[in-house]
Amino acid sequence: MSKHGFFQITQKLFLRDGDKFLVMRDRKSGLGDLPGGRMDEDEFFEDWYLSIKREIREELGANIEIEVNPKPFLIHKHRVNEGNHPCVIIGYHAKLIKGKIEMSDEHDFMEWVDVKKYDPTPLFTEYMLDAVRVYLKEYA
Template sequence: MSKHGFFQITQKLFLRNGNQLLVLRDRKSGHGDLPGGRMNEDEFFSDWSESIFREVSEELGDQIKIDVNPEPIFIHKHRVNDGNFPCVIIAYSAKLVGGIIQLSDEHDFMDWVDVTTFDPSNLFSEYMLDAVQLYLKKYA
């Protein structure tokens, strides 16, 4: 008899500025990443957007202003690089409103890429690559 699995939840943003999409690279793994991250245990029963804004503030600084659509655009499987935990990505679309990005030490690279021409396979891998390809196919 199989047992129920326990999975972490990570919320990721497809952050756009017009046709430009913000992509990051995880410093530890060297793999492509998107803004956002795992929900803390104490955030589960709160408003989930608080978790998103905490992660964005941690990763992109508190000078950035964004508008997040609270309706998820899709859900995808993932393995978190740190510890290889099975995880569920809840993906959201967001728009840059203004401000300056101050990249945290979690990421060592960022770029605004054109959604109509970007090839994610040079930066992203595994499930994150699948998720970015899915996004580009639907929303580019």
């Protein structure tokens, strides 16, 4: 008899500023990342947008305005680098409205890259690479 799995949920923003797309690097793993993160246990039965807003504040600063499309466009498997936990990525389109990003200490690099020319392979690996490739193929 198989047993049901337990999976974490991470919500990621595919953040655009015109034809530019924000990529980041996780300080601990050295691998590519996107704004967003894992949902806390107490957020699961709340409005999931509150979890996204918390992550935006934590990772991009409080002085930024972002418009997030509340309808996910991507659901993908993932493994969280820290602890290798199985995880589900829920991806949302997002647009920078105004403000300057204040990168948190969770990341040590960020760059706005051209969606039409960007090669994610030097920075991203495994399931995050797959997710970014899907995004670039369909939305560049």
